[in-house]
Amino acid sequence: MQQKTSHSPEDAVLSVEDLTTEFATSHGTLRAVDAVSLQVRRGEILGIVGESGSGKSVTGYSIMGLIDRPGAITGGRIMLNGVDLRQIGEEGLRQVRGHRIAMVFQDPMSSLHPMLTIGAQMVDAALAHRPIGRRQARMEARDVLARVGIPSPEERMRSYPHELSGGMRQRVSIAIALLNRPEVIIADEPTTGLDVTIQAQILYEVQKLVAETGTAVIWITHDLSIVAGLADRAAVMYAGRIVEQGTIADVIERPAHPYTAGLLASVPHRNRDMRKLPQIPGSIGNAHSIPGCRFAPRCGFVKPACEARPAFDEVAPGHRAACIVAGRFAQQLAEAAHG
């Protein structure tokens, strides 16, 4: 890992540089996150897109310092306003978690403690970081619940999680994340498994909150259409690496990596004549052990040079892709994806 100091933009709240997270398995070391770099600015929503096993959730947990044995962060820096979270120790991390960086988990059914009231779990989160009284904490909790669209929040605070629907529980999780006004929120597929209408409501509320509070959001999802509608920028992950990063317009309209193009092509839209949707052949399998381009076995543009790890170069200002053909074939790829 080379040291980069002037790499991150001045206005990035969170800047992850060459983050590497590995898990010890019975078959050896699995590099779940491989030299991932990303930045997110105040008031910006960054979408991380990838299929299951691409390392997007592990990236989120790594930033939070929630990687447990047999996993460990083995390289890189996680800079929050210029301070490396890997250097501040466990108590330092605890003070960051839920206070300056909050996370919403994928499964609203199991994120909340089943035997504690919503109110108690919210008050706990506030009191863990700020020396405010219990009464003040309850008032703040009630206000946040109202803000995420929970009706009669006063009553709901006395409820237990099993008395609420999945959508309500996820709103509670989001409310807990918002409670301490964090600088960054990491949302790990928080709308998966929810009804489409509730999903739309939550997305709308998140956008509104970002606009109001200036919080930076990292939205992790496998669903490109969510990212297209929600995020300002997108990072596409494949087998532990970011393969493409850019603005939503760049990534969706001018994909420069064959994997992104494949993902876009397999999104069902206006498929009235019931054509078989294009699929990316093969599966992610054990692509983590491939030293060169990990997408090569599934790629239609594969060349001998793909056996070396491709550089993550700019194809346009602010638009990067880890593919040797990216620069030259971006236009063709875009046509292939939309044609």
Added chain:
Amino acid sequence: MASYVLKRILQGLFLIWLMSIVAFVAIYALGNPITALINPNSPADVIERVTRELGLDLPLHEQYFRFVGNLLRGDLGQSYVTSQPALGLILERFPATLELTLVAMTIAAAVGLPLGLYAGYRPQSLVGRGASAISMVVLSLPSFWTALALIIVFSIQARVLPTGGRGEIGFIFGVPTSLATLDGLRHVLLPALNLSAFPMALFIRLTASGVQETLHATFIRFARAKGLTVRRILFVYVLRNIVVPVITVIGIVFGVLLAFAVVTETIFAWPGSGRLIIDSIRSSDRPVIIAYLMFTVTIFIVINLTVDVICALLDPRISLQGGK
């Protein structure tokens, strides 16, 4: 809530009735107690007279109906040996057993629960490994052996504690107990320690596995993501989650110890109801055996009901309405 408790009490009464049949038939099947009660070489007319006096000449169902008839009047019969009321004998002895069991349970919980909590939180640590290993050993040691080992070490070698008996009895709030005097405490310590070994080992294993399992739950990871301290997570979020199974097991073990502290009571000459039942079985004192079984069933029912109510109060997902 009230209707639930009432329903459970009715179920309990039904269970007691079933138990009365089982106990009665089983004891009857053990054979005629008369040979153990009087000299078998007595003249035939004496044996016949005693048999008739005790009602042992009647067929099984008539004996049972007489027993139930008396039971409904609160009479569990008289001891064949001492002619005292059977229930009175038991109640006379029971406080000693209750006292011994309470002390044993307190020791077991005070040591076993924190140790299990730590062993679950840090299973690879020295204390964690040690607690698991020791609990495994203790669970496989027979209690008569540990009792003798305790006596040899503390009473015979070190001469610091008495080998048996109940010691001097004092009063706490008018309740006679050996916990009120130093001599009483010295007497209760060894048998209570011996009796606590099994539940202590059980608590360690139960708590440790519960904590380990809970620590992997998503809601614990979410609690960590909230930035809670380890202490808060462990003592509120983890403990709250395992309290229901722990209380359930405490209830069961408490009942088991009350009913079957026999071995420990015998070795330490502790004058509890466990000793009484052994003596009664030896002398074929049928009414006392049956009364003891009925008494034990009643205690189990009361403990179970108490445990269920406590668990329902602790776990919001459990409803006492009877339905779902």
